[in-house]
Every structure is written in structure tokens, then in C-alpha cells.
Amino acid sequence: MKNRQEISARIAEIKSELQLLGDLRPGSLTRQYKDSKNKTGGFYQINYMHKMKSKSDYVKKEFVETMEEQVNEYRKFKLLINEWVELGIMNSKLQMKTNERKKNEN
Numbered sequence: 001m002k003n004r005q006e007i008s009a010r011i012a013e014i015k016s017e018l019q020l021l022g023d024l025r026p027g028s029l030t031r032q033y034k035d036s037k038n039k040t041g042g043f044y045q046i047n048y049m050h051k052m053k054s055k056s057d058y059v060k061k062e063f064v065e066t067m068e069e070q071v072n073e074y075r076k077f078k079l080l081i082n083e084w085v086e087l088g089i090m091n092s093k094l095q096m097k098t099n100e101r102k103k104n105e106n
Contacts, residue, residue, distance in 0.1 A: 002087075002090060003094070004091055004094050004095070004098075007087045007090055007091045007094070008091070010083075010087055011084060011087055011088070011091075014080050014083060014084045014087075017076075017080055018077065018080055018081075021073050021076060021077055022069065022070070022073045023069075023070045023073060024070060024073050024074040024077055025046070025048075025067060025070035025071050025073075025074055026048040026049065026050065026071070026074050027046045027047050027048025027049075027071060027074075028046070028047055028048070028071065029044060029045070029046045029059065029064065029067050029068055029071055030044070030045055030046075030047070031043070031044055031045075032044070032045050043058060043059075044058070044059040044060075044061065044064050044067075045057065045058055045059065046059055046067060046071070
């Protein structure tokens, strides 16, 4: 388990990394075909959840690259936030142990 200084340092790094993120877009971008046997043509679609509702949007070819970047940035965002929460839980547990030890020493 990490100590509280290491946890605080990593949380500070996460905050810095979050500031560097670009535009975010949740979801997954896929190429869809009207005829699954004949894989010509097709169109792009992004599927995502927002406010507990599943949504889908069509994406024009000229926006596919931008959309992929936004989806990747969102994935980075989620990973960083999840790590921050885990570190916060670890920090809280360590703080409670420290306070308990101090209480028992008195």
C-alpha cells in the first residue's frame, strides 16, 4: 500500500493531467453497414449513455477523426478519475488508521 505522501503526489499529477485533456465525448464510434454481408459504403455512428439514456448519433466521415480523438480523451478522463477515487479511498483508510493509532497511544 502507498503512503499518504505518495498518494497526495499522484493525486496532484492526476489533476495536472486532467487539465491537459482536450474535448471529451463519451461512447464508442463504430462503422455500420446496411447489409452486413456486403461491407461497402456504410456510415459511422457513435453510441453512448447520457443521463441514464442510451443515445446514438450519426457521424459524417469528415468528423470521424475528431470524434475518435474526443472519445479517446474521454477514456483517459475516466481512467484518471477512477484512479483518483481509488487513491482517495486509500488515503481515507490510511488517515483513519493513523487517527486510531494516535487515539490508542493517548
